[in-house]
Amino acid sequence: MRYAFLLSLLLPSAVAAQSNQRGRGSAGQFGAGISIVPQAVVAPDVPVLEGLPHAVKTGLTVYVSAMLPLDSVGRVVGAGDLAAETRQAISNLAAVMRAARGVPGDVVRAIVYVRDLTPEKVAIVRTAVLDGLDRAAPPALTVVGVSALAVPGADVAIEATAQLRGEFPDRSRDRRP
Numbered sequence: 001m002r003y004a005f006l007l008s009l010l011l012p013s014a015v016a017a018q019s020n021q022r023g024r025g026s027a028g029q030f031g032a033g034i035s036i037v038p039q040a041v042v043a044p045d046v047p048v049l050e051g052l053p054h055a056v057k058t059g060l061t062v063y064v065s066a067m068l069p070l071d072s073v074g075r076v077v078g079a080g081d082l083a084a085e086t087r088q089a090i091s092n093l094a095a096v097m098r099a100a101r102g103v104p105g106d107v108v109r110a111i112v113y114v115r116d117l118t119p120e121k122v123a124i125v126r127t128a129v130l131d132g133l134d135r136a137a138p139p140a141l142t143v144v145g146v147s148a149l150a151v152p153g154a155d156v157a158i159e160a161t162a163q164l165r166g167e168f169p170d171r172s173r174d175r176r177p
Contacts, residue, residue: 043099060164066157067092090132105134117145
C-alpha cells in the first residue's frame with residue numbers, strides 16, 4: 001500500500017519531466033542529440049554531381065544515391081570488368097557511409113543496377129556485395145537490369161539505405177573494401 005502511495009506521488013512529476021524533455025527535442029532532434037532534420041552527406045574523395053549530396057541522413061537512417069565505379073577524379077575504374085567495377089562502387093559506398101558516421105556494415109538494403117543483366121552478372125555482383133559489406137548480416141539485395149547508366153563505360157551502380165546503430169558506431173564492424 002505504501003508503494004502505491006509513493007508511486008501516485010512520483011508518477012505525475014515523472015510524466016511532466018518527460019514531456020518537458022520532449023518539448024526541448026521537438027525542434028528536429030530525438031534521443032541523445034540525434035537530428036531528424038535531413039542532412040546532406042558528402043564524402044571528400046567520391047565524385048558528386050554538382051549541387052547534389054552523396055546521401056541524405058535523417059536521424060539514424062542514411063539514404064545513399066547510386067554509387068558508380070569512379071575514382072576521385074571521375075574516371076571509371078575497371079571498365080569492362082564487372083567485379084572490379086562493383087568493388088569500386090562499394091568502396092565509394094563505404095566512403096559515403098564513413099562520412100555519414102557509419103560503417104559499411106550498417107547498410108540494410110542495396111539496389112544494384114547492372115547494364116545488360118545476365119545470370120552470370122548477378123552472381124558476380126552478389127559475391128562482390130557480400131565481400132564488400134557485412135557478410136554476417138548481408139543487406140536485402142535487389143539486382144536490376146538496365147540498358148544504360150549515367151556515366152558512359154560504367155556497367156554498375158549501387159544505391160543503398162543504411163540504418164546506423166548509433167552516432168558513435170562500433171568500429172569493429174568497419175570493413176574497408
